[in-house]
Amino acid sequence: MTKKLVKGNIALCEGAITAGLKSYFGYPITPQNEIPSYFSRKMVELGRVFIQAESEIAAVSMVLGAAVTGTRAMTSSSSPGISLKQEAISYMAGMQVPALIVNVQRGGPGLGNISSSQSDYFQAVKGGGHGDYKIIVIAPNSAQEMYEAAYDAFDLAEKYRTPVMILADGIIGQMMEPIEFNRPEKKEFKEKEWILNGCKGREPRSIKSLLMKDGVLEKHNVKLQEKYKLISENEVKYELYMTEDAEIIITAYGISSRIAKSAVKLARKNGIKAGLLRPKTLWPFPSEIISSFAKPNVKFLSVELSHGQMVEDVRLAVNGRSSVEFLGKAGGGLVTEQEIIKKIQSKV
Amino acid sequence: MKKILSKPESLKNAVLSYCPGCGHGIIHRLAAECIDELGVREKTIAVAPVGCAVFAYDYFNFDVTEAPHGRPPAIATGIKRTNPDKFVFTYQGDGDIAAIGMAETIHAANRSENITIIFVNNANYGMTGGQMAPTTLIGQVTETTPFGRNPEREGYPIKLCELLSTLEGTTYLERVAIYNPQNIIKAKKAIKRAFQCQIDGKGFSLVEVISNCPVDWGMTPLDSIKWVEETFIKSFPLGTVKDKINSII
Numbered sequence A: 001m002t003k004k005l006v007k008g009n010i011a012l013c014e015g016a017i018t019a020g021l022k023s024y025f026g027y028p029i030t031p032q033n034e035i036p037s038y039f040s041r042k043m044v045e046l047g048r049v050f051i052q053a054e055s056e057i058a059a060v061s062m063v064l065g066a067a068v069t070g071t072r073a074m075t076s077s078s079s080p081g082i083s084l085k086q087e088a089i090s091y092m093a094g095m096q097v098p099a100l101i102v103n104v105q106r107g108g109p110g111l112g113n114i115s116s117s118q119s120d121y122f123q124a125v126k127g128g129g130h131g132d133y134k135i136i137v138i139a140p141n142s143a144q145e146m147y148e149a150a151y152d153a154f155d156l157a158e159k160y161r162t163p164v165m166i167l168a169d170g171i172i173g174q175m176m177e178p179i180e181f182n183r184p185e186k187k188e189f190k191e192k193e194w195i196l197n198g199c200k201g202r203e204p205r206s207i208k209s210l211l212m213k214d215g216v217l218e219k220h221n222v223k224l225q226e227k228y229k230l231i232s233e234n235e236v237k238y239e240l241y242m243t244e245d246a247e248i249i250i251t252a253y254g255i256s257s258r259i260a261k262s263a264v265k266l267a268r269k270n271g272i273k274a275g276l277l278r279p280k281t282l283w284p285f286p287s288e289i290i291s292s293f294a295k296p297n298v299k300f301l302s303v304e305l306s307h308g309q310m311v312e313d314v315r316l317a318v319n320g321r322s323s324v325e326f327l328g329k330a331g332g333g334l335v336t337e338q339e340i341i342k343k344i345q346s347k348v
Numbered sequence B: 001m002k003k004i005l006s007k008p009e010s011l012k013n014a015v016l017s018y019c020p021g022c023g024h025g026i027i028h029r030l031a032a033e034c035i036d037e038l039g040v041r042e043k044t045i046a047v048a049p050v051g052c053a054v055f056a057y058d059y060f061n062f063d064v065t066e067a068p069h070g071r072p073p074a075i076a077t078g079i080k081r082t083n084p085d086k087f088v089f090t091y092q093g094d095g096d097i098a099a100i101g102m103a104e105t106i107h108a109a110n111r112s113e114n115i116t117i118i119f120v121n122n123a124n125y126g127m128t129g130g131q132m133a134p135t136t137l138i139g140q141v142t143e144t145t146p147f148g149r150n151p152e153r154e155g156y157p158i159k160l161c162e163l164l165s166t167l168e169g170t171t172y173l174e175r176v177a178i179y180n181p182q183n184i185i186k187a188k189k190a191i192k193r194a195f196q197c198q199i200d201g202k203g204f205s206l207v208e209v210i211s212n213c214p215v216d217w218g219m220t221p222l223d224s225i226k227w228v229e230e231t232f233i234k235s236f237p238l239g240t241v242k243d244k245i246n247s248i249i
């Protein structure tokens, strides 16, 4: 298969289009502007739907509307915009509506800046909006994975009737890399028995999260939790690199995992037994595999562009059986290989 | 014997949870009758608001989705753009449409989304216990305007139809009332015209229905009807605010 040089954000658009995306709704914000810009031409040329909405709230509400009719819909934004989208994400989780939300993270809190950042981890994996819910969070670390994540997200979302988030960052979105368009054009979609498409030949349906009758919400929440358990059992994805004999295992996702991998290579050259465990899904989190590596002679180091978010989940998985260190910064530069090596050397 | 009056097929056989004397029930019936008469029930996807009509999906006998408070116009946009062959309308209160959802309302109207909005103006927030709404009248006492709405403190009632009429994207805007049979007949005509506007692909239509909320107004149903006639519609004049249906071919 021939490769094409594209930006991560464009690769993501192509993955979604190939997966049969019918409508995109967005609002400009850096560093994800390539996405609405690309779709504004491409979707119209394809006879599909593109709207630049009046806000992120409206954009994600349009997604909700398109998705209750069973069509594939998505929105994208960056950190401040994702905060606004939490309302509808919570509704979609409660209403069990599948859709794709993309967060090409920037620096926060507040308006922050447009530097590559990974400080929306908590918001993405711990729920984000109100209520007891989870969404599937995929963390690509290359243009190729942006393409594949966007394609696969819709199947996952529909399989479990849940919103799915792609949590990327400015560099993964902006970086040009050769990619292979290795997914087939999705043309046939499974019939869904829950969608709203007019009640011709059947009883009318409604899709809702408001459950006021005695005990109904309690039961619904148990059902959601059972679904989340099933997702946790089946959909965890991660990459292992030189972990078999590792005495220090770096955990990192997205752009940090690329730097961490180089650091592992460098460390190995210097005789340090380092390895990388990269979560490809942040929720469900690869707790089991992390746990399996946790023993007194193995140390963990979580490398993030934050002041320590994913590291909390690493600690939970390790549960005191290994020491867990953290290296990170937020709102400016990247963590460098040298900084990682230095940190490792001070700990091994 | 010939049956001359029955429940519209577009209404379920459910007991409505509205307070006695509330206008929502009548407005549901008018919408349902119009949908029956236009033969679009089986291709209808409606959007319920957050407000007293939040349970609309339990009463309407067609597909209905829930929406977060104020977002129905955006949700209807998503539905209609991906399913232009479906009949899509939202049913919203004054707080839903003109406070928290004002941006969604204005921009759906401005894009001339081919949808219909039934806007129930009852001059307060019925569901949450009668607080001030964007449409609360000057001097009107509510849960949060205990001294009466004072424009210096709380601003002025928003006349949504007039506001939207300045947008080129709007096709049909009418304000109606339901406090007596003549007006109910007019209200039904307006709703039907608005629905037909969508069926003919002529763009954004909205009918504002002046309704009554006896419970939160602290009135008997009869007094509430009198207040609508003598006070409410003096601030919100009835009639067609904009109609360019015939000029769109």
Ligand SMILES: Cc1ncc(C[n+]2csc(CCOP(=O)(O)OP(=O)(O)O)c2C)c(N)n1
Binding pocket: B050, B051, B052, B053, B069, B092, B093, B094, B095, B096, B097, B120, B122, B124, B125, B126, B127, B128, B133
């Ligand atoms: C985000 C959000 N804020 C506030 C509320 C509480 N709330 C429920 S209904 C409502 C006002 C409804 O008033 P209106 O739209 O006029 O409808 P009515 O009940 O009068 O028919 C409010 C503020 C909510 N459900 N969601």
Ligand code: SF4
Binding pocket: B017, B018, B019, B021, B022, B023, B024, B052, B122, B126, B127, B212, B213, B214, B215, B216
């Ligand atoms: S509170 Fe008012 S609007 Fe709501 S159901 Fe009762 S009378 Fe009707």
Ligand SMILES: [Mg+2]
Binding pocket: B093, B094, B095, B120, B121, B122, B123, B124, B125, B126, B133
């Ligand atoms: Mg109201």
